[in-house]
Structure formats: C-alpha cells, structure tokens
Amino acid sequence: MEAKVYDAGEIDIAWCPGCGNFSILQILKLALAELEVQPKSLVMVSGIGQAAKIPHYMNCHYFNGLHGRALPPATGIKVVNPELTVIAESGDGDMYGEGGNHLIHAIRRNPDITNIVHDNMVYGLTKGQASPTSQFGFKTPVQVNGVILQPFNPIALAISLDASFVARAFSGDVEQTKEILKKAITHKGYALVDIFQPCASFNKVNTFQWFQERTYYLEKKHDPFDRKKAFHRSLEQERLPLGIFYIHPNKPTFEENVGIYRLDKTPLVFRDEDRNEKLQKLSESKK
Amino acid sequence: MFVLTDQYFVDTYYNTPSIDLSRSKTEKYIVKTQKNYKRYSLQPDGISPRGIPGHGEGLVGVDSDEHDEEAHITEDLELRTIMVDKRMSKMTKIEEEAVPPAIFGPQDYKILLIGWGSTYPLIEEAVEIIGKEDLAFLHFSQVFPLHRQTKSIIDKAEQVIIIENNATSQLGRLLKLHADVNIDSKILKYSGLSFSVEEIVKNIRKRIH
Numbered sequence: 001m002e003a004k005v006y007d008a009g010e011i012d013i014a015w016c017p018g019c020g021n022f023s024i025l026q027i028l029k030l031a032l033a034e035l036e037v038q039p040k041s042l043v044m045v046s047g048i049g050q051a052a053k054i055p056h057y058m059n060c061h062y063f064n065g066l067h068g069r070a071l072p073p074a075t076g077i078k079v080v081n082p083e084l085t086v087i088a089e090s091g092d093g094d095m096y097g098e099g100g101n102h103l104i105h106a107i108r109r110n111p112d113i114t115n116i117v118h119d120n121m122v123y124g125l126t127k128g129q130a131s132p133t134s135q136f137g138f139k140t141p142v143q144v145n146g147v148i149l150q151p152f153n154p155i156a157l158a159i160s161l162d163a164s165f166v167a168r169a170f171s172g173d174v175e176q177t178k179e180i181l182k183k184a185i186t187h188k189g190y191a192l193v194d195i196f197q198p199c200a201s202f203n204k205v206n207t208f209q210w211f212q213e214r215t216y217y218l219e220k221k222h223d224p225f226d227r228k229k230a231f232h233r234s235l236e237q238e239r240l241p242l243g244i245f246y247i248h249p250n251k252p253t254f255e256e257n258v259g260i261y262r263l264d265k266t267p268l269v270f271r272d273e274d275r276n277e278k279l280q281k282l283s284e285s286k287k
Numbered sequence: 288m289f290v291l292t293d294q295y296f297v298d299t300y301y302n303t304p305s306i307d308l309s310r311s312k313t314e315k316y317i318v319k320t321q322k323n324y325k326r327y328s329l330q331p332d333g334i335s336p337r338g339i340p341g342h343g344e345g346l347v348g349v350d351s352d353e354h355d356e357e358a359h360i361t362e363d364l365e366l367r368t369i370m371v372d373k374r375m376s377k378m379t380k381i382e383e384e385a386v387p388p389a390i391f392g393p394q395d396y397k398i399l400l401i402g403w404g405s406t407y408p409l410i411e412e413a414v415e416i417i418g419k420e421d422l423a424f425l426h427f428s429q430v431f432p433l434h435r436q437t438k439s440i441i442d443k444a445e446q447v448i449i450i451e452n453n454a455t456s457q458l459g460r461l462l463k464l465h466a467d468v469n470i471d472s473k474i475l476k477y478s479g480l481s482f483s484v485e486e487i488v489k490n491i492r493k494r495i496h
Contacts, residue, residue, distance in 0.1 A: 011359075043340050048351075055348070056359050061340035064350045064360070081341050269317075269339060276308040283305050 001036050003029040006058050013057055015050060020171035020197025020208075024118055025057055027174055028089075031181040042085045045074040047099060050125045051091035051118035068098025071106040071115065075254060078111045081267040082255050085185065089116040092194075093123045093131040096152050100132070103154075107161040107190055111254040114184045114191045117154065118171075120199035121206045128202030138205060154194050155234040159227060159246045164189030166230070166246040170211050171197035173242075180244060189251050196240075218243035225249070291430070293452070295481040296405035320345030325356040329369070333376035378432065387434040392423030398495055399444035401470070402451070403427040403458050406482060410450055413487040419495070430458055433465050441468040448494055450474045452481060 006029040015021045032042065044055035048067035055062030061084075063073050074088035088095075088106075095103060095117045106115070121138070123129045129142045132152035139146050158166045165187040169177040177195065184191035196215065198208040218241045223229060230246035255261060260268055320338035324345025328335045335356075338347045348358030353370060355361050390396075391411055398421055402410045407426050414424045425440060427433075441447060441462070447470045449459045454477040459470050474490045476482055 039346065040344075041341065053360065059346065061346050062348045062358070064348070064352070064358075066351050077340065081339075084341050267341070270342070275313045276311055280305070280308050283308075287301055287305075 001033045001038075003033040005039055006032060006060065008057050008059050011057060014053060016201045018198070018200035018208075019050070019124075020120060020195075020199070021051055021054065021118060023171045023174065024051075024116075024177075024195055024197060025054055027171070027177050028054075028087075028116070028181060029058070030174075031178045031185065034178070035182055035185060037085050037185070041083065042087070043074075043077050045070045045077065045086065045088045047090045047094040048125070049091040049094045049123070051089065052094055054089050054118075068094050068100075069102065070095065071099060071102040071113075074113050074115075075106060075109060075111040078113050079255050079258065079260075080269040082112065082261065083267055086111075086113040087116060087185070088113055090118070091124070091131075092117055092119040092121065092133045092152075092154075096132040096154055100152075104157075104161065107158055107163045107192075109254040110164055110190045110251055110257075112188055112190070114181075114187075114193065116181070116184075117192070117194045118197050119154075119194050120197045120203055121151075122199050122203040124199045124202050128199075135205065140202075153234065154192065155245055156231060158192045159231045159234055162227065162248055162251075163192055163246070164248040164251040165191035165244070166234075167191070167193045167244045168240070168242050169193060169195045170215055170242055171195055172208055172212060176217070176242070183244065187247070189248070189253050196242075215240045215242050217241070218245065291404060293405050295452075299405075317342065319343035320347060326358050327354060327356045327370070327373070329356060329373060332380055333373045334380070382432045382435070385432055385434040386429040387436055388425050388427045388429075388440065390423055390425055390440065393420060394423075395421070396423035396443070397421035397445045398423070399441060399447050400424045400491065401427070401441070401447065401449040401458070401462075403430055404452075406450060406452060409482050409484050409487055412484045413491060416484070416488050417491060417495075422495070427458065430461060431465075433462070437462070438466040438468055441466065446495065447471050448474060448491065450482070450487060450490075452476055 039060040042060040044058060044060055044062040046052035046055050046064050047070040055064050065073055070088040070090050074086050078086045119133055121133045123131050128140050130138055130140050130147045134147050135151055137146040155166055155168055165184055167180045167184060169180045180193060184193045196211045216239055224244045224247045227246060233241055234245055316337055318336040318338055320343030322344045324338050326347055326349055338345055340347050350358045350360060352360045353367050355366060392414055400410055410424050414422060449456060449470050451458055456473045456475060459473060462468050472494050
C-alpha cells in the first residue's frame with residue numbers, strides 16, 4: 001500500500017516552514033501504509049494545538065475534540081469497535097498538560113491504542129509559552145525569567161505506571177521513527193511514543209540541531225522487558241536516549257478486562273442489545 | 288442534552304417506584320455511510336445523518352472547533368455564519384419536542400405553585416395538606432427550552448409562587464427571560480439541605496389568604 005492513500009488532497013496546512021510536524025505526518029503515513037492499515041479502519045483522535053491538527057491533514061476517520069481530551073474518546077472508540085486502529089495524537093502541552101490526568105488513567109486502563117505525542121517542549125499554537133516538557137530556565141514571553149519548574153518526564157511516568165509500550169523518537173530520523181511507530185501500532189495494548197520535534201518559530205533553544213546533538217539510540221543489548229532498567233534509562237538527562245524503552249507483552253487490555261467480548265466478538269456498536277431488560281435490572285438493583 | 292440531577296434525588300430514589308420500561312423502544316439513528324459522506328452536511332432542519340467509523344463506505348470526522356461539512360477546521364467567516372445558523376436551526380425541532388409542565392390540582396386554579404426537579408413530591412404533598420380548592424402545582428421536568436404553553440398556563444393564575452432549592456431562583460429567571468411571566472413571590476432554600484414538607488406548607492400559608 002502506498003502512503004499517498006492517506007493524502008488529504010488540496011488542503012491548506014497551518015504549520016510553519018521547518019516544523020517537525022511535517023516529517024511526523026509523513027512518517028506516520030509511511031508506517032501505516034507499510035502495515036496495510038486502510039484509511040477506512042483508522043481513527044485519528046486529537047485534542048487542541050498545532051500537532052492536534054494532524055487528523056485534518058490525513059484521509060481517514062477522525063475525532064478532533066477538546067483540549068487535553070484525546071485519550072478518553074480514543075479509549076471509547078476502541079472499546080465499542082475493537083476492529084478499528086485507533087491513534088491518539090497531540091502535542092506535549094495538550095497530552096501532558098491539559099490531558100495529564102487522562103494520560104495517567106489511560107495507561108492504567110491499557111486500551112489497545114497508540115498514543116503519539118509531538119514533543120517540541122513549547123506551546124506553539126499560542127505562540128511560545130512554556131509547556132510541561134519545557135526545560136528548566138527556558139525563557140518565554142510569559143516565563144520572562146525562565147521556567148522555574150522541572151520538566152515533566154513522560155517516559156519515566158509511563159514506565160512507573162507499567163505502560164505496556166514506551167518509546168521515544170526524533171522527527172529528524174525518518175527510518176528509525178517509522179520502525180518505532182510500526183511496532184507501537186501493532187503492539188497490543190496502550191503504546192506511548194514521545195517524538196522529539198523542533199518548533200521552528202517559538203523554540204530557539206531545542207532546535208533540530210539541539211535534538212540531533214543531545215539524543216542517541218538505546219543500545220541493541222538494551223532489554224525492553226526489564227522494567228527497572230528501562231526506568232533507570234528513562235531518567236538520563238544529559239543525553240536523551242531514543243528507541244523502545246519498555247514493553248510489557250500480553251498485558252490484558254481494557255477491552256478484554258471489561259468483559260463484553262468474552263463470549264461475543266461482535267463490536268458493541270453493532271450489537272442489538274435488549275436495553276430495556278438491562279435498564280430494568282439496573283433500576284431494580286438500586287432498591 | 289443535559290440531564291440535571293441533585294443529591295436529594297439520588298439519595299432517595301430507593302423510595303420511588305421503578306420506571307416501567309417494558310413499552311419503551313430503542314431507536315438507533317446511525318446511518319450506513321456512502322462514499323462521499325459528510326458528518327455535518329447542510330440539511331433543511333439542521334440535523335445531519337449520523338455516521339460512525341467502520342460502518343459504510345464513507346469517512347467520518349468530527350470536530351470541536353468551527354468546521355466545514357466534512358468536519359475540517361475553518362476560519363472562513365461566511366462558512367462560520369452558515370454553521371452557526373445550522374446549529375441554531377435545530378432549536379425549532381427541540382422546542383417542538385419539549386415536555387410540557389405537569390399540573391397537579393384543579394384546572395381552574397387561582398394560586399399556582401411552581402417547582403422543578405426533586406422538589407416535586409414535597410410540593411405535591413404540601414398541596415394535599417393545604418387542600419385549597421383554587422391551589423394548583425405546576426411541575427417542570429424540562430426547564431429548557433420551555434414548552435410553548437408555559438406562558439398561558441402561568442398567566443392564568445392570579446398569584447404565582449415559585450419554590451426552589453437555590454439562592455437566585457434560577458427557574459424563575461429562566462421563566463422571566465424566555466416566557467415573560469410574572470412571579471409574585473419566591474420560597475427559596477439554600478442552606479444545603481432539601482425542603483421539608485412542613486416548611487413548604489408553612490411558607491405557602493404565609494403567602495396565601
């Protein structure tokens with residue numbers, strides 16, 4: 001399958017020239033095409049921000065909802081129709097700031113979805129305020145004396161919560177990022193992929209070159225099934241590791257745990273349930 | 288649709304009869320999509336057929352920002368106006384379906400009590416205790432949009448008393464704004480507790496002759 005099946009046609013893209021979002025969009029299309037995921041069976045779910053506009057630039061189903069609220073509808077879409085491939089994709093501000101609490105509980109639920117986060121360490125849509133991943137001391141028109149908070153570490157948080165797949169990538173490396181995304185999408189369970197990307201307009205510190213100089217890939221011998229070691233690696237700050245940090249294989253998913261597919265695999269959304277009988281039972285149970 | 292509830296209602300539903308659901312019907316409004324499906328297609332009544340991902344040939348997009356018929360975000364000012372008109376036009380149908388307020392007591396009332404939500408059984412009991420021939424109670428189970436008959440029902444009364452479990456008479460304000468009715472007096476309680484029947488009876492007696 002060719003990546004162009006995902007092209008949205010004649011569209012006006014709001015991203016600035018040099019924005020890392022362009023390469024993430026292209027890499028995602030390539031990964032999906034190689035996995036033969038049809039546009040008709042893909043749902044892209046996002047919140048608010050420049051990264052959150054990504055579903056508008058693709059030919060597929062999409063749910064571009066509220067700020068920070070990509071993960072709850074993504075979980076809902078997956079649980080009512082597990083036959084769909086569901087990707088929740090937004091920026092670091094949306095997913096880790098406004099959506100931080102949803103992130104924690106989506107990891108705990110472990111729906112079989114992929115969570116891609118465009119991490120440029122700044123709020124780009126609103127023109128350059130500090131985001132949760134902004135570095136300590138990072139100066140902005142709001143944080144004029146520099147950020148006084150320690151940056152949020154999504155990789156460490158996800159591993160600490162036993163997320164079933166945790167990876168970090170860089171938008172400047174098409175091949176490796178594509179391979180990571182393919183593994184994340186085919187992984188059964190919640191998969192987080194934090195992708196470093198430069199913001200050409202509002203982050204003059206964490207540039208393309210900065211990411212290139214400060215990142216390196218986890219060694220081949222890194223064991224992604226060792227949670228403690230993975231956590232240890234996630235704390236590295238001087239140079240930032242890329243690659244798959246941690247995998248918890250065969251962890252039961254939310255769809256499996258809720259029990260609705262134990263006897264019947266028909267997606268919930270296509271079932272003809274006798275609601276009256278169930279509602280009556282529920283009503284009686286409150287007496 | 289917003290369903291309003293309150294703690295008093297939830298704390299006491301064990302004490303109310305079960306709803307008979309045997310005759311209620313589940314109606315689904317999901318359509319199988321065609322190839323060029325548009326989630327927000329412009330329709331005369333403002334209501335676009337609802338498709339879902341994975342059902343039919345079309346692609347389904349939804350958006351929280353202003354959008355075109357396909358759901359793609361837009362900053363086109365003319366389209367913005369069209370989409371606002373589309374959403375607002377749905378109100379006509381919603382108003383047609385509004386639940387009318389229920390009247391308890393005589394149809395030729397002179398004094399009308401107004402209440403909504405969980406105060407219903409309390410006010411009904413108070414009306415029975417007072418037992419006045421020209422006293423009726425009007426209960427709203429839907430507060431917005433208001434049923435078209437609302438104004439004529441309330442205007443028929445000589446004296447209107449509203450009973451609400453909040454500090455600002457929220458329903459009273461809504462009735463004034465959307466039905467232009469006059470309310471003569473208010474019985475409001477906002478201590479955090481619900482009304483007792485006795486205090487409603489006492490407060491009504493103070494206001495009627």
